[in-house]
Amino acid sequence: MIKTPLLISLVAATLLTGNAQAASMFDRMTEMETEMKALQTELSEVKAAKAETKDAVSEDEEAVADSEAEDAEAGDEVDETLAYMEEQLTELNKRTSSNHLKFGVDFRTSVDNLQYTMADGSKQENNAMFSNRLWINMDWAATDNISFTGQLAYNKTYGSRSGASSPVNSSYETFDWVSSENPYDDVVRVRSAYFFYRNDTFLGTDIPWTFSLGRRPSTNGHLVNLRDNDRAASPMGHTINVEFDGLSSKFTLKEDIGMYVKFCVGRGMTNASPKFSPAPYATVDQSNDNIDLAGLIFVPYNDGQYSIGTQYYYASNLIDAVNPMDQTAGFTTVGGLHSFTANLVINGIGNDWSYFLDDTTIFASGAMSITDPNSTGGGMLGSTEAARGYSAWVGMQFPSLISEDGRWGVEYNKGTKYWRSITYGEDTMIGSKLAARGDAYEAYFTEPLIDDIFTFQLRYTYIDYKYAGSNGFFGSTTGDSTELTALPAGSGGFYVDKAQDIRAYLRYRF
Numbered sequence: 001m002i003k004t005p006l007l008i009s010l011v012a013a014t015l016l017t018g019n020a021q022a023a024s025m026f027d028r029m030t031e032m033e034t035e036m037k038a039l040q041t042e043l044s045e046v047k048a049a050k051a052e053t054k055d056a057v058s059e060d061e062e063a064v065a066d067s068e069a070e071d072a073e074a075g076d077e078v079d080e081t082l083a084y085m086e087e088q089l090t091e092l093n094k095r096t097s098s099n100h101l102k103f104g105v106d107f108r109t110s111v112d113n114l115q116y117t118m119a120d121g122s123k124q125e126n127n128a129m130f131s132n133r134l135w136i137n138m139d140w141a142a143t144d145n146i147s148f149t150g151q152l153a154y155n156k157t158y159g160s161r162s163g164a165s166s167p168v169n170s171s172y173e174t175f176d177w178v179s180s181e182n183p184y185d186d187v188v189r190v191r192s193a194y195f196f197y198r199n200d201t202f203l204g205t206d207i208p209w210t211f212s213l214g215r216r217p218s219t220n221g222h223l224v225n226l227r228d229n230d231r232a233a234s235p236m237g238h239t240i241n242v243e244f245d246g247l248s249s250k251f252t253l254k255e256d257i258g259m260y261v262k263f264c265v266g267r268g269m270t271n272a273s274p275k276f277s278p279a280p281y282a283t284v285d286q287s288n289d290n291i292d293l294a295g296l297i298f299v300p301y302n303d304g305q306y307s308i309g310t311q312y313y314y315a316s317n318l319i320d321a322v323n324p325m326d327q328t329a330g331f332t333t334v335g336g337l338h339s340f341t342a343n344l345v346i347n348g349i350g351n352d353w354s355y356f357l358d359d360t361t362i363f364a365s366g367a368m369s370i371t372d373p374n375s376t377g378g379g380m381l382g383s384t385e386a387a388r389g390y391s392a393w394v395g396m397q398f399p400s401l402i403s404e405d406g407r408w409g410v411e412y413n414k415g416t417k418y419w420r421s422i423t424y425g426e427d428t429m430i431g432s433k434l435a436a437r438g439d440a441y442e443a444y445f446t447e448p449l450i451d452d453i454f455t456f457q458l459r460y461t462y463i464d465y466k467y468a469g470s471n472g473f474f475g476s477t478t479g480d481s482t483e484l485t486a487l488p489a490g491s492g493g494f495y496v497d498k499a500q501d502i503r504a505y506l507r508y509r510f
Contacts, residue, residue, distance in 0.1 A: 101148075104137035110505035112429045117499075119468075119484045120492025129429065130158040131183040135191065146197050149217070153180035153191035177242035177268060181219060181425040191243065192217045202251065213247040216266060219425040222309065223343060223363055224434070226397050227409055228427055229446050229457065229507075234262070236297070236311045238365045238393055238434055239339045241423040244268055244293070258302030264295040268315070289317040289333050305348050311341040315422065318380075320475025334475035335380045336372035337420060341365065360398040367391045369420045371474075381418050381469065382480040389419030393434065406447040413440045417467050417481050420474065428461055430499040437467035437481060453510050461501045468495050 109132050116124040134154040141147035180191040194214025202209040217233045224237030234248060235241070246266025253259045269291040272281040295313030302308070319331035343365035349357040369389045371380040381387055393413035400406025415437045426432040433440040444459035463470075465484060472478030484497055 101138055101140045104139070104510060106135035106137060106507070106509045108133045108505050108507040110503055113500075113502040114429055115500045116430070117497050118493050119487055119495040119497045122493055132156055132158070133183070134188075136188075145199055146195065148193075148195050150193035150215075151191045151217070152188050154186065154188045155180060155183045156186050157183045175424075177244070177422075178424050180243060181427065190215055191219075208252040208255070210250045211247070212249075214245070216244045216246055216248070216264075218242060218244045218266075220427070223345070223365060223393070223395070224426065226361065226395065226407075227411065227442065227444050227459065229407070229455065234264070234297070235295075236309060236341045236343065236365070237423070237426075238343070238367050238391065239311065239341045239369070239421045239423070240295075240313065241421075241432070241434070242268070242425045246293070258299065258304070258307065260299050262297040264293075264297070264313070266293045267291065268293060269317075269319070288319065288331055291315065291317045291319065305346065307345045307347070309341075309343050309345070311339075313339050315339070318474040320378075320473045320477050320479060322477075324472075324478050331473070332377070332475070333374065334377040334473075335374045337380075337422075337474065338370040338372065339367065339421070340369075341367045356399055360396065362396045363394065365393040367393075367419075367421070369418070371418070371420070377475065379476045380474055380479065381420060382476045382482060383418065387418035389416050389437075391415040391419045391421065391434070400445065400447060403447055405452070406445060408445040409443070411440075411442040414438070415470070417483070420479070424471075428501055429503070430461065430463060430501045431471040431496075433461055433463055435470050436463050436465060437470045438463065438465040440464070449506075453508060455507045455509075457503070457505050457507070459501075459503045461503075463496075463499045465495075465497055465499075 109130070112126070112129045112131070114126040114129060118124065132154070136152040138150040138152075139147070180189050192215045194212045194216065196210065196212040198208070198210045200206070200208050218235050219233060219241050220228050220230045221233045221235040221237035221241060223232075224241060225232040244266045245268075246264065248262055248264040250260055250262040253261060267290060269288070271283050271288055271290050273279060273284050275281070293313055293315045295311065298310045300308055300310075314336060316336045317333045318335060318337055320334045321327065321329070322332055323329040343363060345361065345363040347361045349360050349362065352358065367390070369391075371383070371387045373380040373384060373386065378384075381389075391413060393411070395409060395411035397407055397409035400408055413434055413436065415435070417437060419435075419437050421432065421435045423432040423434045426434060433442060440461070440463045442459070442461045444457060446455055446457040448455050467481045467483055468487065469479040469481050472480070484492075484495060487495060
């Protein structure tokens with residue numbers, strides 16, 4: 001008697017209802033194609049078995065007479081199995097669409113309640129700022145070694161193109177580092193696009209390595225991805241969280257302890273004249289030069305439960321606004337920045353102490369920045385000398401107290417007077433909390449409504465600034481780090497003292 005194959009049951013129970021364990025749309029589609037090929041093979045085997053049964057029956061008339069009922073039942077079961085398998089193959093074909101480039105959708109609708117207390121005691125607010133964010137994900141691996149990954153993004157407030165009524169003070173909103181992170185207009189932009197090469201050997205050695213080049217996936221990096229409910233991008237989010245163009249190469253030194261080193265190089269601004277100029281794309285003779293960044297990530301240990309990570313980068317030719325009150329005036333180069341980061345992550349406290357602790361993640365991260373001002377650039381962050389800034393960040397994420405699959409979290413970070421990160425792309429309406437020169441507190445919970453496809457999040461972020469310039473650029477104009485209690489008379493209305501963001505969102509991903 002032929003029974004429904006186990007493979008069909010697995011497909012029906014997992015792939016066709018959405019595999020919650022698949023890490024990404026690419027993983028799901030690849031898995032579907034693998035199972036589809038296996039189903040096609042099994043379908044052929046079942047058809048062959050049915051044909052053999054018919055042949056055997058035709059050769060033995062007496063056996064047919066003796067077991068007519070059993071044969072009829074077996075034939076019906078085979079037909080039912082074939083019909084079921086063909087139905088599943090049809091559904092899988094619909095899902096994969098026979099396309100080589102696999103697409104995924106990530107759509108989020110959010111509402112933010114924004115409250116500001118300025119340094120002079122005045123208040124500003126937006127009680128309900130609605131926005132839509134759409135990510136269209138693209139993946140395909142042509143071979144085992146080479147693949148492509150890309151993401152298109154749309155981010156806009158309801159019924160408005162932000163800054164359209166005040167162009168003089170809106171040009172920064174489409175600055176290249178944050179062009180897809182800010183709710184701005186209805187243009188779909190390339191958030192990331194790069195090819196990725198991997199190999200198990202490097203120049204004859206048994207060192208697995210990777211190489212990628214293009215528009216980098218450099219936002220929502222390690223640790224900051226926890227509250228954003230995303231897979232971690234490459235950088236450590238404590239010190240860098242912006243869109244960037246460049247390359248990276250990773251070398252796995254010891255697989256058994258998760259040790260690796262990763263080199264990154266990128267360009268954050270290109271100094272070139274416009275297309276329709278006497279010398280198209282030639283270097284412009286002005287104070288703005290190319291902004292370049294070179295960095296190194298070294299992870300000495302990561303066994304899945306305990307991990308230690310470090311990161312260093314140097315960014316050259318960083319900028320400040322010429323006139324903050326007129327953003328069309330452009331930028332001027334002020335100097336470079338050294339950045340150091342180290343963190344410890346414990347993904348599961350203890351060993352089988354309890355379900356709650358086994359599924360709890362805690363982390364601690366420390367960072368230091370050192371300015372490298374130009375001799376004639378007017379200084380950086382309010383100082384003409386090299387200045388050191390420090391930041392500490394701790395957090396915990398634990399299982400939901402109201403559902404099986406939800407995640408709750410709390411975080412705290414503190415920055416000193418001359419602290420500077422490059423985290424303008426952080427997904428917080430009131431500005432980057434990790435850039436705060438002062439204290440920042442955050443609590444959130446993320447709850448699944450329909451598996452891992454449709455989720456709800458409620459998040460509260462509060463920042464208590466001690467110094468000015470946390471969300472400015474790198475010079476002594478927008479980045480000046482004057483203590484808020486020592487601001488010139490009459491200027492307090494231009495500086496935020498305290499800020500809070502209460503956000504709720506619904507998010508669909510598949």
